[in-house]
Amino acid sequence: MKNLIRRLAAIFSIISALMITFLGSSFTSYATESPAKSGDNPFTTNIENTQPADFIPFRSDYVKYITQNASKESEITQYVWMKLFKEELNWNVNSPWYNGHFSSWSDMYNSEYITAQGETKSSKGVQVTYNADFDAFLYQTVINNPEFVIKWINENPGVFKHYVDTINQHPIFAEAIIELTKGGLYLGDGKDSDTNVFLKGSKSTSSDKGNAAWSADATTFDTHDIEILKIFGSQYKLLNDTQKEWVNTYMEWMVNDYISRRGSAIAAPGNSLDLYKLMVVSGYGFTRSEVNQEFFNYSESHNDVSLGALIANSAKRFKKTEELRYGEEDMISNIDMGIIWSGDADCNYKDHTDWPGYRNLKDADDDYDWFCYQICFSNDEYYRRLKALVSGNETTAAQMQAWLLRYNILKPGTDASSRPYKEAVARSGQTISNAVASWTQPGCNASATPGHGEGFSHGAHWGGASASVMKPIGVQRISFGHNVNCWETRYSYRITDTATGRVLSSGNNVTSVDVLLPAKYTWSDKIQVWGEVRTRTGAPDGVYENVGDGSCDEEGGRQLFFNWTYTNVSSCDTQGHSYQYSYTWSADHSTCTAVGTCINCGDKTTPITCMTVVTEDDDFYYYTAKFEHTSVGAKTYAEPKTKGEFVFDKNSPYMSGRFRNSNYTSRRNEGPGFALEVTTQAMCSTKSGAIKKGAKEITVSASGSLNNITLFDKYSNTIESVITSTGSHTFYLEDYTDDQIEGMYIVINMFDKGIANGGYSIGQLVEATAYVEFNSVTVRY
Numbered sequence: 001m002k003n004l005i006r007r008l009a010a011i012f013s014i015i016s017a018l019m020i021t022f023l024g025s026s027f028t029s030y031a032t033e034s035p036a037k038s039g040d041n042p043f044t045t046n047i048e049n050t051q052p053a054d055f056i057p058f059r060s061d062y063v064k065y066i067t068q069n070a071s072k073e074s075e076i077t078q079y080v081w082m083k084l085f086k087e088e089l090n091w092n093v094n095s096p097w098y099n100g101h102f103s104s105w106s107d108m109y110n111s112e113y114i115t116a117q118g119e120t121k122s123s124k125g126v127q128v129t130y131n132a133d134f135d136a137f138l139y140q141t142v143i144n145n146p147e148f149v150i151k152w153i154n155e156n157p158g159v160f161k162h163y164v165d166t167i168n169q170h171p172i173f174a175e176a177i178i179e180l181t182k183g184g185l186y187l188g189d190g191k192d193s194d195t196n197v198f199l200k201g202s203k204s205t206s207s208d209k210g211n212a213a214w215s216a217d218a219t220t221f222d223t224h225d226i227e228i229l230k231i232f233g234s235q236y237k238l239l240n241d242t243q244k245e246w247v248n249t250y251m252e253w254m255v256n257d258y259i260s261r262r263g264s265a266i267a268a269p270g271n272s273l274d275l276y277k278l279m280v281v282s283g284y285g286f287t288r289s290e291v292n293q294e295f296f297n298y299s300e301s302h303n304d305v306s307l308g309a310l311i312a313n314s315a316k317r318f319k320k321t322e323e324l325r326y327g328e329e330d331m332i333s334n335i336d337m338g339i340i341w342s343g344d345a346d347c348n349y350k351d352h353t354d355w356p357g358y359r360n361l362k363d364a365d366d367d368y369d370w371f372c373y374q375i376c377f378s379n380d381e382y383y384r385r386l387k388a389l390v391s392g393n394e395t396t397a398a399q400m401q402a403w404l405l406r407y408n409i410l411k412p413g414t415d416a417s418s419r420p421y422k423e424a425v426a427r428s429g430q431t432i433s434n435a436v437a438s439w440t441q442p443g444c445n446a447s448a449t450p451g452h453g454e455g456f457s458h459g460a461h462w463g464g465a466s467a468s469v470m471k472p473i474g475v476q477r478i479s480f481g482h483n484v485n486c487w488e489t490r491y492s493y494r495i496t497d498t499a500t501g502r503v504l505s506s507g508n509n510v511t512s513v514d515v516l517l518p519a520k521y522t523w524s525d526k527i528q529v530w531g532e533v534r535t536r537t538g539a540p541d542g543v544y545e546n547v548g549d550g551s552c553d554e555e556g557g558r559q560l561f562f563n564w565t566y567t568n569v570s571s572c573d574t575q576g577h578s579y580q581y582s583y584t585w586s587a588d589h590s591t592c593t594a595v596g597t598c599i600n601c602g603d604k605t606t607p608i609t610c611m612t613v614v615t616e617d618d619d620f621y622y623y624t625a626k627f628e629h630t631s632v633g634a635k636t637y638a639e640p641k642t643k644g645e646f647v648f649d650k651n652s653p654y655m656s657g658r659f660r661n662s663n664y665t666s667r668r669n670e671g672p673g674f675a676l677e678v679t680t681q682a683m684c685s686t687k688s689g690a691i692k693k694g695a696k697e698i699t700v701s702a703s704g705s706l707n708n709i710t711l712f713d714k715y716s717n718t719i720e721s722v723i724t725s726t727g728s729h730t731f732y733l734e735d736y737t738d739d740q741i742e743g744m745y746i747v748i749n750m751f752d753k754g755i756a757n758g759g760y761s762i763g764q765l766v767e768a769t770a771y772v773e774f775n776s777v778t779v780r781y
Contacts, residue, residue: 168274
C-alpha cells in the first residue's frame with residue numbers, strides 16, 4: 001500500500017511540474033506565476049483587472065503559448081495577446097516590464113515557438129505585434145473567440161487601427177474579420193443603424209455587443225465601422241451577400257462625400273485606397289457624371305479591381321442582374337473588359353437568325369457576344385450609359401470597335417450598316433482621295449501677246465473652298481490636298497467627335513494637314529471633318545510683278561481633296577484572335593490561372609483564375625480547372641497519391657527543434673524525508689509538408705516520462721492533443737478530410753522527471769537523471 005501511495009504521489013508530482021513547465025502547451029489547468037521567479041512586475045491596467053484569476057503566464061512563454069493555443073476558446077489566450085500588444089510597443093523606462101539591459105521586450109522575454117509552417121524557432125528579437133508571420137495565430141484567436149475583437153478595440157484601439165491601416169500586409173487577419181462577420185455578427189443593419197456594434201458600441205441595441213466600451217452616434221472618418229469597411233475592401237472577393245449588403249449601405253453616402261470633398265473625402269485614394277476601390281465598384285457612381293468615367297477607367301486599368309464587379313453592381317441597381325446570362329459571379333470574375341470584347345466574343349454564329357441580339361440562341365457558342373450586342377445596339381438606359389463609359393475609355397472603346405468590325409464583317413447579308421465595314425476591310429492600308437469641294441480660282445484678265453516678250457504685271461489672287469463631311473469608318477489618318485498650281489496654300493481644319501462634341505484636332509492657316517487619330521476613333525461613324533483651303537496665284541502677296549506672256553483668267557475645276565488612309569486590318573480583326581492558353585497552378589493546385597496568346601499576332605489576354613474541382617481514383621488526385629467559357633479550355637492536373645510508410649527522424653529536413661535534452665544532479669542523503677528530483681524538457685516539430693493528403697495514421701515516438709503531442713492543421717488550428725507517458729502515440733486520421741490532413745504539422749513537447757527517494761543510507765551519494773529524446777514520426781498512407 002505504501003508503495004502504491006508513493007507511486008501515486010510521484011505521478012502527481014510529475015504532472016504538477018509538467019503543468020508549470022509547459023505553460024505554452026495544451027493543458028486545462030494552470031499554475032500561478034511567481035513574480036519573483038519570472039522577474040515580472042504586477043500588471044495594473046484595465047485588462048489586468050479582468051484577467052483570469054487563476055493564471056498569470058510567464059512573459060517568456062507568451063509567444064510559445066499563443067502559437068500553441070491560438071485556436072482555443074480561451075480567455076487566457078486573449079489576455080496574452082493583449083499583454084503582448086501593450087508590452088512590446090511600450091518598451092520604455094516608465095513601463096514595469098522594462099529592463100535597460102535589453103534592447104527590446106523580446107530580447108529579454110523569449111522562448112522557442114512553432115511557426116504556422118511547423119518550424120521550431122526562437123522568439124528572441126522577434127516582435128509579434130504587426131508581424132504578418134503570426135497572423136495565422138491571430139486568425140485562429142479571432143474566429144474561435146468572437147468577443148476578442150470587442151476586447152481588442154476596447155483595450156488597444158490604436159493597435160487595431162494600425163493593423164487596418166496596413167491591412168494589405170495582413171491578408172490573413174483580414175480573412176479572420178471576414179470569417180468572424182460572415183453571419184452578420186456585429187454588423188447589424190449597416191450604416192448608422194442601432195444594431196451596428198462596430199459603430200454604436202455601448203449604444204448599440206444588439207445583444208452581441210458584449211462589453212463594448214466605445215460609442216458613436218453616426219459614421220465619421222474615424223469610427224470603427226470605417227475600419228471594418230477598409231478590411232472588407234482589401235478582400236472584397238471573399239465577402240458573402242450579407243457582408244456585401246452591409247457594405248452597400250455606406251456606398252451612396254461615400255460617393256456623395258467623395259464628390260463634395262474629393263482629396264479630403266473618407267474614400268479618397270490618399271486616405272484609404274481600399275475604401276476607394278470599394279466605392280469604385282459599388283455601382284453607386286454609375287449615374288453620377290462627376291465620377292462615373294473616373295471609376296470606370298480606374299477599374300479597367302487596375303488588375304486588383306474588378307471591372308466586372310462594377311458592371312454587376314450597376315446592373316443590380318438597374319434591376320438587370322437577371323440579364324447577366326452567365327450570372328453575377330461570372331461577370332465579377334472579369335478583371336477588365338478584354339475577355340468580354342475580344343477574348344470571348346467572336347461573333348461566331350452559324351445562322352443569321354441566331355444573332356447575339358436574341359436571347360434564345362440555338363447555335364451560338366458560349367461567349368459574351370450577347371452582352372457586347374446590348375452595349376452597342378440597345379436603347380435601354382442601362383446599356384446606353386454603359387456604352388458611353390466604354391466609349392470614353394481609350395482601351396475599351398478600341399475593343400468595342402474591333403467587336404463591331406467582326407460583327408459587321410461576319411454578319412450574313414449586305415445591309416447598309418455592314419457595308420462601310422466591309423469596304424474598310426477591302427481598303428485596308430490604302431489611301432483614298434475624295435474631292436469634297438471645288439471652286440474657280442480668280443483672275444484679273446490681264447494679258448500679253450504670247451511671244452511678245454514684254455509680259456505683263458499684276459498682283460496676287462486668292463481663292464478657295466471649304467467642306468464638312470463625316471469620316472468613313474475604318475479611317476485612322478486624314479490629310480488634305482488640292483489640284484491648284486500656286487504660290488501659297490493655307491488650310492484651316494477642325495475634326496470633331498459629334499457623339500461628345502469634343503474637338504479632336506484643329507488648326508488655322510497651316511501649310512499642311514496630316515492627322516493620325518487615336519485608335520478609339522478608327523471605327524467610329526461620328527467623326528466630322530471640316531476643312532478649308534485658300535490658294536494664292538499670280539505674284540507674291542502685295543507685290544506687282546511681271547509674270548510673263550499669256551493671260552490671267554479665272555480658272556475653274558479647282559478641287560479640295562480629303563485623303564482617307566484606312567487602318568491595316570488583320571485576320572485577327574475580322575475573325576477574332578486565335579488564342580492558345582498556358583496554365584499556371586497555385587502551390588496546392590486549388591486554383592489555376594490561364595493566359596491566352598494569339599498564335600497570329602501575339603496579343604495576350606488578361607490572366608483568368610478559377611477554382612479547381614478535385615476528383616480521385618486509387619492512384620491519383622485530379623485537379624480540374626473549368627473556366628467559365630469555352631474559349632478557355634478546361635485543364636486537369638494529375639497528382640500521384642502518396643503511398644506506403646514514411647519515417648522522419650531527427651536528421652530529416654522535415655524536422656525542426658531540439659531533439660534531446662538531459663539533466664543530472666547528485667546530493668548526499670540527509671536523512672528522513674530526503675528526496676532528489678531533476679527535470680528536463682525539449683520541444684521539436686514536423687514542418688508543414690511532411691504530412692500529405694491520404695495519410696491514414698501518424699505515430700510519434702519519443703522518450704520521456706510525460707510528453708504532450710499536438711496535431712495542428714495547416715491553419716494552425718488544434719486538431720488533437722494528447723498527454724502520454726508511454727513514449728509513443730498514434731493518431732488515426734480516418735475521420736479527417738484530405739483538406740484537413742494536407743499541411744498538418746505536429747508539435748512534440750517532451751518532459752522527464754528523475755526522482756530518487758528512499759532506500760539510501762544517510763550520507764550516501766544519491767544521483768538523479770532526467771533524459772528526453774525524439775525518436776521518429778511515422779506517417780502511413
